[in-house]
Amino acid sequence: MSKFVVVSKYSFPLDANIAKASLDSEGIPALIADEHTVNMQWLYSNAMGGVRLFVPEEFETEAKAILDINFSEDVESAFDEKPEQCSKCSSGNIINFTKGKKPAFLLFIFLGFPLFFYKHGKKCLDCDFFKET
Incomplete structure (x- = not known):
């Protein structure tokens, strides 16, 4: 049985679940700890060290690389659209x-x-x- 290591910590369980889904989609097994405690008492999140995301030790470097990918530009480009213009006077108002x-x-x-x-x-x-x- 392999040892599990913390690859990331989050203040909110939703963020941890999104990261876990990213790892699951790449075939990396992941576990979330303290999710329910933070859901019940969110003020404890910082005191407990947040919601922790664990992966088996042999997947640690690969998991960290996946979690470090920044998708901000992809999201922005998906929502880039031309502003609507008037067909009579070409105004954008x-x-x-x-x-x-x-x-x-x-x-x-x-x-x-x-x-x-x-x-x-x-x-x-x-x-x-x-x-x-």
């Missing part, structure tokens, strides 16, 4: 807008039943162009 909402509300107040004739879309605040979505 676009908002979500519901056209005809006020008259529909007034009709509901006066007639007592709704008449839904409004449209959802995008509106340019510079040229007032409305595009239905």
Whole structure:
């Protein structure tokens, strides 16, 4: 039976579980210690040394290398998208807008039943162009 060593410590159990999942996906067995204690009394986390992530001794260097990988740029590039532009004036000053909402509300107040004739879309605040979505 191999000896287990601590490869990382975390303040929150969620972070430890994410790290454990990363190691599991690479085929490295991992164990989490003190997860439930910190969940019940999170103020004890620093006093106990946090939530500890253990791996067998023979996987220590590989596990530390995997946990040191920084995925920040990958996450940022996944969410990079072009800002939406107005198709009429090419302005980027676009908002979500519901056209005809006020008259529909007034009709509901006066007639007592709704008449839904409004449209959802995008509106340019510079040229007032409305595009239905």
